[in-house]
Amino acid sequence: MASVKNIVRVANVTKTFQLGKIDVQALKGVDLEIAAGQYVSIMGPSGSGKSTLFNMIGGLDKPSTGKVFIDEVDISQLDAYELAWLRCRKIGYIFQTFNIIQVMTALENVTLPMTFAGVRNETAVEKGMELLQLVGLADRFQHKPFELSGGQQQRVAIARALANDPAIILADEPTGNLDLSTGEEIITLLKNLSKERGVTIISATHDIKMLNVSDQVVWIRDGRIDKIESREELTISVGRIDARAEA
Amino acid sequence: MKATAKPTPPATESLQIHRQVVLPWGKSIAIAFNSIRVRFFRSLITTMSLVLAVSFLSFVSVNTNVANGLLSTGDPALRQALIRSGYDLQPEDTRADSSPKQRWIVILSLLVCVVGIVNAQLMAVTERFREIGTMKCLGALDRFVLRLFLLEASMQGLVGAGLGALAGALFALLSNAARFGTQAVTTPVPGDILLSVAIATGVGCLLSVLGVLYPAFVAARMQPVEAMRAEH
Numbered sequence: 001m002a003s004v005k006n007i008v009r010v011a012n013v014t015k016t017f018q019l020g021k022i023d024v025q026a027l028k029g030v031d032l033e034i035a036a037g038q039y040v041s042i043m044g045p046s047g048s049g050k051s052t053l054f055n056m057i058g059g060l061d062k063p064s065t066g067k068v069f070i071d072e073v074d075i076s077q078l079d080a081y082e083l084a085w086l087r088c089r090k091i092g093y094i095f096q097t098f099n100i101i102q103v104m105t106a107l108e109n110v111t112l113p114m115t116f117a118g119v120r121n122e123t124a125v126e127k128g129m130e131l132l133q134l135v136g137l138a139d140r141f142q143h144k145p146f147e148l149s150g151g152q153q154q155r156v157a158i159a160r161a162l163a164n165d166p167a168i169i170l171a172d173e174p175t176g177n178l179d180l181s182t183g184e185e186i187i188t189l190l191k192n193l194s195k196e197r198g199v200t201i202i203s204a205t206h207d208i209k210m211l212n213v214s215d216q217v218v219w220i221r222d223g224r225i226d227k228i229e230s231r232e233e234l235t236i237s238v239g240r241i242d243a244r245a246e247a
Numbered sequence: 248m249k250a251t252a253k254p255t256p257p258a259t260e261s262l263q264i265h266r267q268v269v270l271p272w273g274k275s276i277a278i279a280f281n282s283i284r285v286r287f288f289r290s291l292i293t294t295m296s297l298v299l300a301v302s303f304l305s306f307v308s309v310n311t312n313v314a315n316g317l318l319s320t321g322d323p324a325l326r327q328a329l330i331r332s333g334y335d336l337q338p339e340d341t342r343a344d345s346s347p348k349q350r351w352i353v354i355l356s357l358l359v360c361v362v363g364i365v366n367a368q369l370m371a372v373t374e375r376f377r378e379i380g381t382m383k384c385l386g387a388l389d390r391f392v393l394r395l396f397l398l399e400a401s402m403q404g405l406v407g408a409g410l411g412a413l414a415g416a417l418f419a420l421l422s423n424a425a426r427f428g429t430q431a432v433t434t435p436v437p438g439d440i441l442l443s444v445a446i447a448t449g450v451g452c453l454l455s456v457l458g459v460l461y462p463a464f465v466a467a468r469m470q471p472v473e474a475m476r477a478e479h
């Protein structure tokens with residue numbers, strides 16, 4: 001066993017979607033190990049299978065073959081209750097489309113996962129306010145999503161993802177619907193979280209800005225892992241990054 | 248083997264919080280209530296057919312209560328008036344009853360109402376796929392989703408059917424008063440009218456919950472990815 005703990009392990013995962021009579025193989029055998037506390041970016045062009053992999057790791061969808069381990073537990077073996085617990089306590093999700101619950105205020109969105117986790121209401125509200133403060137939205141806690149900008153909604157989503165102190169934050173193109181500078185703010189926020197809280201961050205993206213903050217970059221192409229680069233390798237080959245990402 | 252292999256929270260957390268996923272009843276009711284309040288117009292449409300059908304049911308049974316009240320006076324003129332207004336009273340009858348045709352129409356209207364509710368609720372649930380998917384990502388169990396929908400339907404049912412039943416009863420009393428005079432309001436047993444209103448409200452609640460069952464099951468059983476991928 002390696003000395004660093006693998007918080008996520010993906011073993012030979014494939015995923016085939018049936019579109020009528022046609023089979024679309026979105027993942028063609030992915031092996032991946034992610035050490036705890038890392039900031040990992042999954043880079044690849046649109047349609048390369050990033051979201052599919054994101055759903056597999058997050059226990060939101062089941063692989064056609066292969067296994068996903070979280071903390072060395074095969075998540076296909078979990079029952080509905082344990083899976084809900086995993087989604088509630090172990091993983092925080094961030095989506096490209098924010099997915100803030102429209103009928104709830106910012107604070108209610110952040111406290112909902114804590115309610116599911118059995119946290120008392122006052123405690124949840126207190127912690128929800130702290131988290132909103134952390135993402136710089138303490139004064140907007142009573143706002144509904146439609147009263148918030150995209151960047152602010154994504155901040156609420158980040159606060160919500162942190163609600164139950166998850167070990168892993170999964171983000172699927174968190175900057176995909178944001179303008180350049182707002183996207184940068186979100187990336188900085190995520191980076192700080194990984195540094196200060198030791199949260200493992202796994203972010204699917206095709207945003208080159210993510211490269212600077214990643215400890216590890218997993219390049220994915222056509223449902224296969226093309227290449228895994230660590231931070232050091234990245235800085236050496238940084239000149240070629242732009243060319244490769246555009247390809 | 249499996250028990251030890253489950254993911255375990257850090258020790259400090261597990262002391263504070265039990266390893267479980269919960270949604271307390273108080274919180275469920277608050278969420279369901281808020282959901283209706285925010286989508287008030289939508290809820291109104293969903294409940295409208297119920298209000299109408301229940302008020303019709305209540306109208307018919309209060310009408311019967313009134314007819315019985317009038318009959319109990321033993322006044323032959325009132326008896327004649329009742330027969331003229333359509334009650335099929337034989338000389339030996341001491342009680343009036345709604346005609347089979349009326350009952351048939353009431354049942355039909357309730358059936359139509361259930362179909363209407365199922366339809367409106369299916370639409371409402373489709374609109375909320377993303378919300379449901381998100382909740383599931385945050386750790387909601389299938390039965391939380393089911394419970395929220397059933398709670399919403401019972402609240403809508405209680406208020407909608409309650410109002411409908413009252414309106415139907417009121418309309419029945421007024422229209423009978425116009426036809427038979429004040430005796431129409433003074434002679435019926437108040438308990439009977441109350442019972443009619445209560446039964447109509449109860450039936451309405453039941454139909455509201457019945458109508459949401461299928462849509463709520465569909466929603467609750469959805470996988471989070473399916474739910475969030477759904478366009479609307």
Ligand SMILES: Nc1ncnc2c1ncn2[C@@H]1O[C@H](COP(=O)(O)OP(=O)(O)O)[C@@H](O)[C@H]1O
Pocket residue numbers: 017018019024025026044045046047048049050051052053
């Ligand atoms: N539910 C689905 N049904 C059919 N095909 C799908 C589905 N989801 C993804 N795909 C296909 O799988 C491939 C990878 O998609 P995705 O993981 O969303 O890529 P990315 O997130 O990298 O843009 C694409 O070809 C896409 O069309």
Ligand SMILES: [Mg+2]
Pocket residue numbers: 050051052172173
């Ligand atoms: Mg994607």
